[in-house]
Amino acid sequence: MKFIFLLGGFTGFALTAFTGWCADRAPDRILLDAALGCLAGAVLFRWFWNVLLSALRETLVARHRAAAAVAVPPAKTK
Numbered sequence: 865m866k867f868i869f870l871l872g873g874f875t876g877f878a879l880t881a882f883t884g885w886c887a888d889r890a891p892d893r894i895l896l897d898a899a900l901g902c903l904a905g906a907v908l909f910r911w912f913w914n915v916l917l918s919a920l921r922e923t924l925v926a927r928h929r930a931a932a933a934v935a936v937p938p939a940k941t942k
Contacts, residue, residue, distance in 0.1 A: 868913040869906050876905015 880901025
């Protein structure tokens, strides 16, 4: 999870800094905007990673339950 947080922060910083540089903004504004972009990118990547892990976990549990239901033979009734 630390890697995802760092990757999101770097992506947010780089994207915001590049956008500010292309818009010919002052260097102090570029760095301020990039710092805020770093924070926003890190938080958004962390949120998306949690959503992705939750969906993966739910899928694995559903597959496990389906496999367990198929593996158990039906009970005999008299």
